[in-house]
Amino acid sequence: MDDLVIIDDAEVEEIRSALETDDLPSAVGRIKEYLDQQDRVELNIAVTGESGSGKSTFINAFRGIGDEEKDSAKTGVVETTKEPTAYSHSKYQNVKLWDLPGIGTPNFKADEYLKQVQFQRYDFFIINAADRFREYHAQLAAEIVIMNKTFYFVRSKIDANIYAEQRKKTFNKEKTLEAIRADCIKGLEEIGLSNPSVFLISSFDLALYDFNRLEETMERELPQHKRHVLMLALPNITLEINERKKKSLHSNIWKLALLSAGVAALPIPILNATASISVDVTILVLELRRYYKAFGLDPESLERLSERSGRSVDELKSRLKSPLSKEISRDVVINLLKSSTGFALEAAAEYWLGLIPIVGSLASGSLSFATVYYMLHKCLNELAEDAKNVLMVALETPV
Numbered sequence: 512m513d514d515l516v517i518i519d520d521a522e523v524e525e526i527r528s529a530l531e532t533d534d535l536p537s538a539v540g541r542i543k544e545y546l547d548q549q550d551r552v553e554l555n556i557a558v559t560g561e562s563g564s565g566k567s568t569f570i571n572a573f574r575g576i577g578d579e580e581k582d583s584a585k586t587g588v589v590e591t592t593k594e595p596t597a598y599s600h601s602k603y604q605n606v607k608l609w610d611l612p613g614i615g616t617p618n619f620k621a622d623e624y625l626k627q628v629q630f631q632r633y634d635f636f637i638i639n640a641a642d643r644f645r646e647y648h649a650q651l652a653a654e655i656v657i658m659n660k661t662f663y664f665v666r667s668k669i670d671a672n673i674y675a676e677q678r679k680k681t682f683n684k685e686k687t688l689e690a691i692r693a694d695c696i697k698g699l700e701e702i703g704l705s706n707p708s709v710f711l712i713s714s715f716d717l718a719l720y721d722f723n724r725l726e727e728t729m730e731r732e733l734p735q736h737k738r739h740v741l742m743l744a745l746p747n748i749t750l751e752i753n754e755r756k757k758k759s760l761h762s763n764i765w766k767l768a769l770l771s772a773g774v775a776a777l778p779i780p781i782l783n784a785t786a787s788i789s790v791d792v793t794i795l796v797l798e799l800r801r802y803y804k805a806f807g808l809d810p811e812s813l814e815r816l817s818e819r820s821g822r823s824v825d826e827l828k829s830r831l832k833s834p835l836s837k838e839i840s841r842d843v844v845i846n847l848l849k850s851s852t853g854f855a856l857e858a859a860a861e862y863w864l865g866l867i868p869i870v871g872s873l874a875s876g877s878l879s880f881a882t883v884y885y886m887l888h889k890c891l892n893e894l895a896e897d898a899k900n901v902l903m904v905a906l907e908t909p910v
């Protein structure tokens with residue numbers, strides 16, 4: 512559930528309360544709206560840094576394309592970017608990477624620069640530094656924080672540093688990387704930032720160094736990622752809510768079991784049991800129908816759920832495992848009781864007898880009590896599970 516941190520609490524709360532207070536179809540309607548809205552959200556990432564630090568090369572690499580394709584960002588040994596230019600990510604169309612003009616010109620002023628590039632437009636910044644940590648990196652980072660935005664610090668062209676250092680006799684790759692990292696962290700800490708995110712990258716070979724970690728960190732900001740996380744979190748959220756529903760319905764089971772065993776009604780032979788049991792089937796039918804309503808799995812709810820989700824009722828029903836998914840009638844309930852295995856139930860009956868001796872004096876005895884108890888308990892569990900599965904189908908995008 513750690514991942515839930517990515518979606519703000521208010522959003523999760525809204526969804527949780529929709530599931531808890533609305534009926535299933537309305538909750539699905541609301542969650543779908545939320546997800547659709549997520550899909551439309553644009554994410555704007557600004558890539559900045561001094562001229563020649565590898566901004567454009569990084570953007571291409573991050574988009575998974577080379578430097579010389581039709582819509583690649585232009586790269587090279589002379590400055591090519593005068594105005595912020597947007598490039599969309601090949602995989603995520605609504606993620607835009609902005610190639611920003613270079614920083615660090617002689618009279619560079621971070622605040623003016625940020626205004627010039629319209630800093631409000633970006634969700635976060637990647638500061639690219641190809642060489643030592645410099646004063647203008649610090650200035651820019653500080654100003655971004657003042658503007659209430661976040662940044663990731665990318666120390667680029669690591670391959671070139673490693674290549675140059677290799678000439679030394681005392682070369683040690685790990686130590687070199689650590690020294691580079693420490694230099695950047697120290698620079699950022701000096702302006703008062705604690706735990707700054709620093710990533711060592713080579714755009715020529717993304718598999719090396721920290722690119723995976725950077726991608727993972729950035730993915731957390733992606734709208735699609737949020738949607739995905741929410742979809743992953745939903746089973747847990749619904750499970751939690753269903754547990755509560757289950758608990759409240761469960762508290763009635765023993766009363767119903769007593770009631771039904773108290774009236775000597777229909778004798779039903781159960782599987783492997785030496786005796787038949789008497790049960791008031793009407794009580795059970797009514798109670799089970801109540802369960803279906805509570806979990807939004809009754810025919811009317813499924814009908815409305817189908818309208819809201821664009822999934823056919825049959826499709827929704829196909830995910831139901833509970834044997835009651837057709838219609839809860841007397842016959843269905845009697846069959847369920849019959850198929851309960853008597854052996855385990857006889858043991859359970861003994862158990863109940865020890866616990867509540869009055870059970871033994873009931874017209875149809877402790878076996879009847881145990882059977883009804885067991886059956887309702889089992890159905891409740893199955894329905895809670897079914898409700899979760901149906902919700903997930905209803906939210907899947909139809910193919």
Ligand SMILES: Nc1nc2c(ncn2[C@@H]2O[C@H](COP(=O)(O)OP(=O)(O)O)[C@@H](O)[C@H]2O)c(=O)[nH]1
Nearest residue numbers: 562563564565566567568586587668713714715
């Ligand atoms: N060795 C190495 N060279 C790089 C890397 N990234 C960019 N370059 C080179 O650095 C130069 C400037 O890159 P460019 O992306 O145009 O920088 P920009 O001005 O910040 O957009 C180009 O010649 C790139 O090929 C890298 O990760 N490693």
Ligand SMILES: [Mg+2]
Nearest residue numbers: 567585591592
């Ligand atoms: Mg460039």
